Amino acid sequence: MFEIGGKLLKSRLFVGTGKLPDYSLIEKMYYEAGVEVFAVAVRRIGPNTKHTKNVLEYIPNDAIIMVNTSGAQDHKEAVKIAMIGRELTNSNWVKVEIEKDTKYLFPDSIETLKACEILVKEGFKVFPYIYPDLNLAKELEQIGVEAVMPLGSPIGTNKGIGCEVLLKPIINEIKIPVIIDAGIGRPSHAAKAMEMGADAVLINTAIATSSDPLKMAVAFAKAVEAGRVAFEVGILKEYEYAQASSPLEDFISG
């Protein structure tokens, strides 16, 4: 169990719902992969229509909804979207996602910081999606966000932990949880994030666009758990050369 945003959770695998082929997978992932936190973009919470049910109706009562501000161009829009999201879902967990561009979907650090300041004051549990930027993470920690969510690689690229050297200092220095968000393409990437000491990962594309999202979610859940256990036990140091004796050892020591 670990504590985050005032909740005790078993699973360190958070799942985004935006790219799923079918929302009925949400409940299956909750029961079969043990996923407890689902990120939902407010712009995708439509009304029930003749053809589709509202995404919220698919989320089990005990699961946690993390509303997402994607689509917001600045902090003002993000704050409005978060407010609307809280009203629609009754959840005060908000992922602040304000992108600077629609090509790489990199976060806009300045607007994100401004939105977080307001949302913390408004009583939200705030989870900002950010660059792996230690200074920004520290500032966010100071204003009182629940966790920081630095990207592993650009959204949707499946490239894994491309920013390892920048993520490590954040994990080392920040006391609030660090959730690696974006870019994780394979279970082994998720395991690696956990081995590095991340507190959780958030996956969307790699699960949703696989040919069997539920099985893939199960695979990720296992990898996340394995990585976490290994981190807790303590990962052995890597060596460039084997430490076995060298054929020259006798001559050198002699």
Place this chain on the structure above:
Amino acid sequence: MASFLEEAEELFKEYKEYIPTHKEVCDILDKEFLSKEDLIKLLNVSNKEDILLMVKKAQKLTRENFGKVILLYAPLYIANYCQNGCVYCGFSCKKEYRREKLSFERIENELRKMKEEGIDSVIILTGEDRINSSVEYIEKACEIAVNIMSEVSIEVYPLYEEEYRRLSNVGVIGITLYQETYQKEDYEKLHPFGPKKDFEFRLNAPERALKSGFHEACIGPLLGLSHPKKDVLCAILHAEYLLEKFPKTEISISFPRFRSAGTDFMPLYTVSDKEFIKFLIIARLYLPRIGIVLSTRENSSLRDALIDVCVTKISAGSKTTVGGYAEEKDEDSEAQFEVEDRRSVSEIVDVIIKKGLRPEFTNWVKGVKNI
């Protein structure tokens, strides 16, 4: 002339005869981002095997960037008064035609009827007539739409920046505006009189809208009016230009093919299915995050195949007559163009689900702009 049009002209001239080899196509497809030279080279490909390879990569890029989701929308024609003389158009002012403009009450009825069908994203359309379809009229219509639908866009005549700002302030988030053709000489011949004659004012309109607070712009040529490959190249570079200038906005592209519209106009060029598909997948390969929109002009089997590959947004249950949703209308004689895919919203939703995709009815948060 806009710099991207000059660039397109140069590329087109330089690579006019250039057909890339199979190896070259493979090398281009291996790249993460294509250069402008790669773009024109791919547009020159006609070998079936190479096109199929391009389809494969386009499909992968679409799923990575957009997930297993297809957005649905529907157009609402609120008026067909027009002062333009577009030689190819069913709404052209030279045509003897029953002109109509919906009252606000009828607009609301239409929207409610669309909403009942499940539509939550609407594009409001008018002809170009600043008196009969004034900005005030459009603004009021949009206000009504914003109260009913989650996502409201416009496809009306080009406006001035302050006029776009008015619409943005009532909650309109998107603009669709087709340049018809990017070839200025042909454009002027096709639009012999009326306000639409001004090529630049139309070309720069999406930019004015995005500057005024719009979040989305959909652009493109009407294929067949001029050289199709050239128009596609210009449209893709136009989209790239907008993306670079307004990096936070969402840009979409659409390549409607000319369809008969009750005039005797015969287009100089026809675009085969093969060429049409190639154009769409190249737009995806060059701009992986661009929205690709497909209207009901195309037939159902082609639409169904394309949503698997590169298309992100399609219209459904469209009526192209003024007042066609709530009232019985003759879609054959009063429409702006012929609708090929006449399936209902339910039928299209079924097809999307059967393909393992998720139909999505909105991409915007109702009420963010106007509170």
